[in-house]
Amino acid sequence: MLAYLPARRLAAAGFLALTMSVAAPLMPAPIAAPPALAAEKGVFFPESFTLSNGMQVVVVPNHRVPVVTHMVWYKVGAADEERGQSGIAHFLEHLMFKGTEVIPPGEFSRIVAKNGGRDNAFTSYDYTAYYQNVARDRLEMVMRMEADRMANLKLTDAVVYPERDVIIEERRQRVENEPADRIGEQINATMFVHHPYGTPVIGWPQEMSTLTREMAESFYKTWYTPNNAILVVSGDITAAELKPLAERYYGAIPARPVPERKRVSEPPMSAARQVVLRDEEVRQPSVRRTWIAPSYRLDPNGHAYALQVLAEIMSGGTTSRLYRSLVVDQKVATSAWLGYGPTAWDMATLGVGASPAAGVPMDKLESALLAEIDKLLKSGVTEEEVATARKRMLAAAAYARDSLTGPAQTLGAALATGQSIDDVESWPVRIDAVTADQVNAAARAVLSQTNHVTGLLLPPTGKDS
Structure with missing residues (x-):
């Protein structure tokens, strides 16, 4: 039920955040939005206010059905952990379900389920979030319970240490038994040799086994406070209706x-690095290359929006450059992608990758993939490609308004990583203003760097494609 967000996957982002951040490979392009929508400012049209204790509240009204998504985002994640305590943020996420004086251990989710709702939580490098999807008339109930565990979490050895065994087993199942996740973790650690983004969100195994109740309580008391949290509610409610409830339950917490x-900052590195993982469990080999890239917050040269358009051009469906060249024309790959996620407190990454078609040697696939990057750097993209990509991206933004959970996820992730509501709402205008020259400049600024990491996921020697 509970989740962490491994490696540099774009976490908990919702439909719009995914379209804002990384073009989904191999998916058909959406139908273009009407031209009138292209330059409009506004995506979700949220309402917002701040409680007296500093907690920010955002409301996204959507009255189509009497349902709401209720999310609390804490501006703390795995990258905020003390050295030697990797995994404590994710561990605490689990422990938040272990009860208070009012709600016994394990009862939180059972109560939500008995009332027809669903709940979950997730941890990333930069934030931790808890959410419930419930009927409108059950909103006050989940607000009362969420506020209770924000202020009154009760931890004992009897609940903490068995849960530590749970997260250790989760690591075994989700990372150590999955070659794709194992190589992702190693690529990350190779890319970020000093910055905490190189440490897995779930933690290193030798440190996970030493996490204690005292560490969890300290992390909770340090970071879990209303002035370090954001409440986002999306669905059948207005700010005027929500405000009294927010003041009653969250506003009462000091x-x-x-x-x-x-x-810490990442030291400059000029050397290219390579990670190779061979494993009997590898059924689909792959090659990927990753570069450090600007995030929304750390973007001194203004490349973030242009890089999103680049991702759409290179990887935005079956008509994209990589799919058309490597899968359709050359027939050397079954999939090919370029992904970029700018939603981060510190630096972001941009990566390209592909999986080989049957019988295609990995060196041939890698050469073909890198040839497409060289072609991009030498010849650039065209204004026509940019215009088409912008149109598809703006259409996706328009359609995202129909989602219930997507707006809450997008706004929460943005606000927890240093963006403002205006940044989210002005996304269509900024994307619509991107030019081919800007895309080409951004591509060259990132992809010309020589400090990239290449990862090869392979079957055992002698069994390569």
Whole structure:
């Protein structure tokens, strides 16, 4: 039920955030939006207010059905952990379901389910979020329970240490038994040799086994406070209706001092690096290459929006450059992609990758993939390609308004990583203003770097494609 967000996958982003951040490979392109929508400012048209204790509240009205998504986002994640305590943010996410004086251990989710709802939680490098999807008339109930565990979590050795065994087993199942996740973890650690983004969200196994109740309580008391949280509610409610409930349940929790986020910077590295993983469990080999790229927050040269358009051109469906060249024309790959996610507190990454068609040697696939990158760097993209990509992206933004959970996920992730509501709402205008020259400049700024990491996921020697 509970989740962490491994490697550099774009986490908990919702439909719009995915379209904003990384073009989904091998998916048909959506129908273009009407031209009138192209330059409109506004995506979700949220309402917002701040409680007296500093908690930000965002409401996205959607009255199509009497249902709401209720999310609490904490501006803390795995990259905020103390060294030697990797995995504590994700561990605490699990422990938040272990009860208070009012709600016994394990009862939180059972109560939500008995009332016809669903709940879950997830941890990333930069935030931790808890959510419930419930009928409109059950909203006050989940607000009361969520506010209770924000302030009154009760941890004992009897509930903490068995749950530590759970997260260790989760790592075994989701990482150690999955070659694709194992190589992703190693690529990440090779890309970020000093910055905490190189440490897996779930934690390193030797440190997970040493996590204690005292560590979890300290992390909770340090970061879980209303002035370090964002409440986002999307669905059949308005800000005027939500405000009294938010003040009653969350506004009553006192604010506490919160440490400044202090992240070490990644040292400059000019050497290309390679990670190779061979495993009997590999059924589909792959090659990928990753570069450090700007995020929304750290984008001194203004490349983030252009890189999103680049991802759409290169990987936005069956008509994209990579799919058309490697899968359709050359027939050397079964899939090919370029992904970029700018939603991060610190730097982001941009990656390309492909999986070989039957009988195609990996070196041939890698050469073909890198030839497409060389072609991009030498010849660039055209204004026509940019215009088509913008149109598809703006259509996706328009359709995202129909989602219930997507707006809450997109706004929460943005606000937890240093963006504003205006940044989210002005996304269509900024995308619509991107030019071919800007895309080409951004592509060259990132893809010309020589400090990339190449990952090869292969079957055992002698069994290569």
